[in-house]
Amino acid sequence: MATISDVAREAGVSIATVSRVFNDSSLVSATTRRRVAAVATRLRYWPNGIARSLITSRTHTLGAFLPDLHGEFFSEVIHGVDLAARERGFHLLVSRASSGADELTATLRSIRGRVDGLIIMAPEIDADALRRVSGSARVVLVNPKRPIPGLGSISIANLAGARAVVLHLIGLGHRRIATIAGPERNTDARQRLEGYRLAMTESGLPAAPELVLHGDFSEHSGYEAAGALLSLNPRPTAVFIANDYMAVGALGAFHDAGLRVPEDVALAGFDDIPLARYLTPPLTTVHVDMLRLGQRAVERLLDAPRPGSHAESHELLGTTLAVRKSCGRNGDGARDRERPPAG
Amino acid sequence: MATISDVAREAGVSIATVSRVFNDSSLVSATTRRRVAAVATRLRYWPNGIARSLITSRTHTLGAFLPDLHGEFFSEVIHGVDLAARERGFHLLVSRASSGADELTATLRSIRGRVDGLIIMAPEIDADALRRVSGSARVVLVNPKRPIPGLGSISIANLAGARAVVLHLIGLGHRRIATIAGPERNTDARQRLEGYRLAMTESGLPAAPELVLHGDFSEHSGYEAAGALLSLNPRPTAVFIANDYMAVGALGAFHDAGLRVPEDVALAGFDDIPLARYLTPPLTTVHVDMLRLGQRAVERLLDAPRPGSHAESHELLGTTLAVRKSCGRNGDGARDRERPPAG
DNA sequence: TTGTATGCGTTATCAT
DNA sequence: ATGATAACGCATACAA
Numbered sequence: 001m002a003t004i005s006d007v008a009r010e011a012g013v014s015i016a017t018v019s020r021v022f023n024d025s026s027l028v029s030a031t032t033r034r035r036v037a038a039v040a041t042r043l044r045y046w047p048n049g050i051a052r053s054l055i056t057s058r059t060h061t062l063g064a065f066l067p068d069l070h071g072e073f074f075s076e077v078i079h080g081v082d083l084a085a086r087e088r089g090f091h092l093l094v095s096r097a098s099s100g101a102d103e104l105t106a107t108l109r110s111i112r113g114r115v116d117g118l119i120i121m122a123p124e125i126d127a128d129a130l131r132r133v134s135g136s137a138r139v140v141l142v143n144p145k146r147p148i149p150g151l152g153s154i155s156i157a158n159l160a161g162a163r164a165v166v167l168h169l170i171g172l173g174h175r176r177i178a179t180i181a182g183p184e185r186n187t188d189a190r191q192r193l194e195g196y197r198l199a200m201t202e203s204g205l206p207a208a209p210e211l212v213l214h215g216d217f218s219e220h221s222g223y224e225a226a227g228a229l230l231s232l233n234p235r236p237t238a239v240f241i242a243n244d245y246m247a248v249g250a251l252g253a254f255h256d257a258g259l260r261v262p263e264d265v266a267l268a269g270f271d272d273i274p275l276a277r278y279l280t281p282p283l284t285t286v287h288v289d290m291l292r293l294g295q296r297a298v299e300r301l302l303d304a305p306r307p308g309s310h311a312e313s314h315e316l317l318g319t320t321l322a323v324r325k326s327c328g329r330n331g332d333g334a335r336d337r338e339r340p341p342a343g
Numbered sequence: 344m345a346t347i348s349d350v351a352r353e354a355g356v357s358i359a360t361v362s363r364v365f366n367d368s369s370l371v372s373a374t375t376r377r378r379v380a381a382v383a384t385r386l387r388y389w390p391n392g393i394a395r396s397l398i399t400s401r402t403h404t405l406g407a408f409l410p411d412l413h414g415e416f417f418s419e420v421i422h423g424v425d426l427a428a429r430e431r432g433f434h435l436l437v438s439r440a441s442s443g444a445d446e447l448t449a450t451l452r453s454i455r456g457r458v459d460g461l462i463i464m465a466p467e468i469d470a471d472a473l474r475r476v477s478g479s480a481r482v483v484l485v486n487p488k489r490p491i492p493g494l495g496s497i498s499i500a501n502l503a504g505a506r507a508v509v510l511h512l513i514g515l516g517h518r519r520i521a522t523i524a525g526p527e528r529n530t531d532a533r534q535r536l537e538g539y540r541l542a543m544t545e546s547g548l549p550a551a552p553e554l555v556l557h558g559d560f561s562e563h564s565g566y567e568a569a570g571a572l573l574s575l576n577p578r579p580t581a582v583f584i585a586n587d588y589m590a591v592g593a594l595g596a597f598h599d600a601g602l603r604v605p606e607d608v609a610l611a612g613f614d615d616i617p618l619a620r621y622l623t624p625p626l627t628t629v630h631v632d633m634l635r636l637g638q639r640a641v642e643r644l645l646d647a648p649r650p651g652s653h654a655e656s657h658e659l660l661g662t663t664l665a666v667r668k669s670c671g672r673n674g675d676g677a678r679d680r681e682r683p684p685a686g
Numbered sequence: 687t688t689g690t691a692t693g694c695g696t697t698a699t700c701a702t
Numbered sequence: 703a704t705g706a707t708a709a710c711g712c713a714t715a716c717a718a
Contacts, residue, residue, distance in 0.1 A: 001455070001478055003711060014689045019713055029687060044475060048456045050396045051711035055694045059393070061436070061457075068422075072617070075418030079411075082439055091454060093404070094437050096425055111434060112344070113391045113695095114404075132387060135344055248621065274415070278591065280623040346695060357705045362697060370703060394695035398710045456711095 002043040011039040022047050053113075062090050062298065063115035063137070065097035065104065065122055072273040073290060077142075080294025081119060088302055090116075097122040101129065108133040117301040119294075123187055127151075140301045142293065145187050147314035152300050154293065154315040158188050158270075161286040161319035162195025162240065165268045168284075168321060169238045170203050172329055174266060178211040178236035180225040180246055189217070192242045192270060211236060215246045222249025230257055238266035238327065244273045244285055251279060251326075262328035272322050281325035293317050345386040354382040365390050405433050405641065406458040406480070408440035408447065408465055415616040416633060420485075423637025424462060431645055433459070440465040444472065451476040460644040462637075466530060470494075483644045485636065488530050490657035495643050497636065497658040501531050501613075504629040504662035505538025505583065508611045511627075511664060512581045513546050515672055517609060521554040521579035523568040523589055532560070535585045535613060554579060558589045565592025573600055581609035581670070587616045587628055594622060594669075605671035615665050624668035636660050 008015040013036060020028045021036045028036075039045075053059045062085050066074045078094060085092050093115055097104050101124050108118070112135040120130070121142035130139065130148070141153035169177050179196045182189025193212070200207040213228055215221030222241060226249065229236060241247040247269035254261055261267050261281055269276060269285035276283040296317065351358040356379060363371045364379045371379075382388075396402045405428050409417045421437060428435050436458055440447050444467050451461070455478040463473070464485040473482065473491070484496035512520055522539045525532025536555070543550040556571055558564030565584060569592065572579060584590040590612035597604055604610050604624055612619060612628035619626040639660065 005711080015712075016689060016691095016714080017687090020688090023713075027687060032687080046452050046455060048711055049454065050393055050402070050456050051694090052713075053393045053694095054397050054696090054711080055713050057694075071418065072415060075414065075421075078418075078421075078437070082437070086439070091457070092437055094421070094425070094435050096429070109389050110392065112389060113393050114434070275618050275621055278618055279621060348695080358696080359698090359705060359707090360703085363704090366697080372703060375703080391695050394710090395697075396710095397695080397712090398697045400710080 001048075002040075002045040004045070004047070007036065007040050007043055007045045010043065011036045019047075057113075057136070059114055059116050060090050061093055061115045062117045062119065062301065063093045063095070063108075063111055064119045065095050065107075067098050067121060068096060072275065073271065076290035077121070077294040080291035080296075081298055082294075083291070084295040084298035084302075088298070090298075090302070097125075101125055105129045105133050112137070119297045119301060138301050140297045142297055143188065152313065152315075154296055154300065154317060156188065156288055156293070157316045157318050158191035159195040159198065160316075161270065161288070161321075162192040162242075163199045164195075164319070164321055165270070165284070165286050166196050166199035166240050167203070168323070169240065169266060169268060169327060170199065170205065172238075172266065172327060174238040175205060176211070176234060176236045177205070177238045177240060178213065178229055178232070180213050180215050180222060180229075180239060180241045180250060182215065182217050182242040182246075184214055186217070189214075189242055196240055215242070215249075217243050217245060219245045219249040219252075222246025223253045224249075226250035226253035227257075230254075230259075236265070238268070241267065241269050244269040244271045244276050244283065247283055247285070247326075248275070248279065251283075262326055266327040268327055276322070277324060279326070284324045284327040285322050287320045287322040289317065289319075344391075345383075345388040347388070347390070349386055350379065350383050350388045353386065354379045362390075400456075400479070402457055402459050403433050404436055404458045405460045405462065405644065406436045406438070406451075406454055407462045408438050408450075410441050410464060411439065415618065416614065419633035420464070420637040423634035423639075424641055425637075426634070427638040427641035427645075431641070433641075433645070440468075444468055448472045448476050455480070462640045462644060481644050483640045485640055486531065495656065495658075497639055497643065497660060499531065499631055499636070500659045500661050501534035502538040502541065503659075504613065504631070504664075505535040505585075506542045507538075507662070507664055508613070508627070508629050509539050509542035509583050510546070511666070512583065512609060512611060512670060513542065513548065515581075515609065515670060517581040518548060519554070519577060519579045520548070520581045520583060521556065521572055521575070523556050523558050523565060523572075523582060523584045523593060525558065525560050525585040525589075527557055529560070532557075532585055539583055558585070558592075560586050560588060562588045562592040562595075565589025566596045567592075569593035569596035570600075573597075573602075579608070582611070584610065584612050587612040587614045587619050587626065590626055590628070590669075591618070591622065594626075605669055609670040611670055619665070620667060622669070627667045627670040628665050630663045630665040632660065632662075 004015045004018050007018045018036055021033050064081050068074050082092055095107055104122055115137050117138040118134055119140050123145045127148045139151050141151055143155050144153050147153045181193040197207050213225040215225045241250055259265055269283050272285045272287035276285050347358045347361050350361045361379055364376050407424050411417050425435055438450055447465055458480050460481040461477055462483050466488045470491045482494050484494055486498050487496050490496045524536040540550050556568040558568045584593055602608055612626050615628045615630035619628050
């Protein structure tokens with residue numbers, strides 16, 4: 001590959017001039033510029049990004065760390081991040097963030113200097129560790145356990161979304177509403193459970209302990225939990241399930257038990273994975289705009305005036321209610337907007 | 344951030360020695376090594392990857408260019424690429440490859456020097472353009488229009504997969520089998536259509552022109568094409584559809600027309616997107632292991648002895664048949680293996 | 687408007 | 703076993 005000196009020599013100028021041409025400096029005469037450009041084209045020269053980064057200490061690259069790279073959920077986040085990053089001329093370094101905080105910090109350390117900013121979706125990350133390894137890169141946390149002072153973060157409005165869908169169920173006339181919550185230590189799961197409780201309480205409905213079951217967000221655990229629900233007496237007439245994958249499992253369990261959805265039992269999920277609308281019946285669920293989540297993360301990372309400003313605050317991404325058939329009635333495509341987020 | 348000189352100064356050694364410590368050179372005494380390591384830890388020093396890359400001209404980074412970053416299909420490829428890359432200590436730079444060959448070459452040029460290897464899934468890419476912009480990076484093409492001499496490539500065994508599923512349909516007793524093919528100029532679509540024709544011909548079945556319809560791989564176009572199929576007389580008893588998204592649409596069309604699947608008409612797809620098994624009825628389809636596709640691409644990129652070897656050949660990724668309910672009979676989970684790839 | 691020279695943080699080469 | 707010093711390819715302060 002040709003270097004800047006090759007071009008300089010061929011064009012009969014100094015490397016400084018070549019550099020100026022490629023950095024759109026106004027300090028180059030039109031004639032020189034043309035000559036240099038011509039030589040560069042002939043030699044197929046293009047500035048080496050690595051060398052550039054070394055001296056400018058800017059890489060025009062963003063790092064994105066997600067718990068998983070597959071699944072309908074995270075692929076949407078990546079897509080959003082890519083859209084926003086590309087719009088700003090940034091490249092994207094992606095990596096899986098799972099398998100423990102230690103491995104994550106090791107990876108983070110190894111890419112220090114290779115990225116200008118970091119989007120991190122890893123609930124278990126430790127605030128101090130993060131500060132130690134992030135170097136000079138800006139950081140935005142996605143869905144952290146709790147906001148970390150001094151760092152920007154963005155989360156899904158879990159509580160408001162869960163509350164809205166449970167109120168929807170209540171509005172449909174249901175009184176005995178169960179929930180299949182996520183893992184007890186998972187933040188999203190907790191907040192969604194809070195939303196369920198809030199909706200029940202403010203509607204004067206008892207949230208009996210027996211109505212609250214826990215799964216691990218997997219389809220299988222949804223199947224199991226739904227089975228347990230069947231033995232309740234009286235049986236709940238509706239179930240709010242903390243994520244769509246578990247809802248898929250629950251749907252299977254009810255189907256296997258010969259129950260009709262929504263006639264015998266109504267079902268609502270959370271996330272609105274693409275699959276949700278293809279289920280039989282199509283699943284009513286809380287729609288989370290993952291693409292937007294990715295975009296917002298980038299925006300907050302790159303569009304902030306400077307470190308130390310308002311950027312380092314917590315932001316909530318609102319949800320909407322995707323009303324389909326699994327709760328019965330009004331499921332003909334109408335869309336309820338959720339109420340303003342309450343947390 | 345501390346640099347190598349900071350550590351050297353504090354430890355009372357030269358920068359060369361510090362470098363040796365971090366590169367596991369045997370030319371350092373145990374005592375010195377310990378002292379340097381201690382200082383490095385205290386100063387939180389870690390070698391700057393950019394500076395390292397500049398002199399070694401190795402980045403330990405792979406570039407992956409895909410037509411789309413979302414969708415159930417490509418997210419699996421990325422996942423596979425990530426798994427294999429991480430296993431070898433490589434980072435991953437991802438980017439969307441769509442929106443024209445020009446934009447792609449521009450992006451490629453701008454990351455030249457930032458990656459050691461390139462995985463490119465972009466049918467429209469021009470061979471010469473690719474050579475011009477790839478620099479010293481190795482390249483593996485995924486699903487190219489046709490193999491490019493001198494470059495490694497890997498494709499899905501479209502023809503064999505399509506042939507296998509159509510033979511499956513024939514084995515089930517179907518004689519009048521239609522197909523909804525993909526876009527006429529799309530390579531995957533063409534090969535899958537060829538597979539359909541091959542299976543029909545070798546079974547002595549007429550592949551009447553009226554039995555071949557074209558969609559654009561979208562759900563909607565599948566719906567439309569299936570509608571057109573309904574007016575055929577006699578109606579086909581089975582349909583092979585060139586991808587699962589169109590099969591979803593076709594399923595909807597048959598449902599809307601009051602036809603039962605598989606009793607009135609059998610349906611088979613291609614790709615085996617995660618959604619396929621959740622449809623009603625679950626879709627029989629050609630399973631493509633996208634994760635493996637991503638992994639193989641990385642393996643061929645990084646595990647090749649050296650440029651110029653056998654690595655620069657074309658490889659076919661075999662498919663399997665996922666037999667579910669949409670074709671009737673034997674749909675109880677049994678799995679037919681496809682015959683050895685014929686193309 | 688252009689050129690010279692320095693430095694970015696590291697590894698590699700040659701001494702010692 | 704260790705140290706000086708020259709690259710790597712570029713941007714930029716300073717000189718001209």
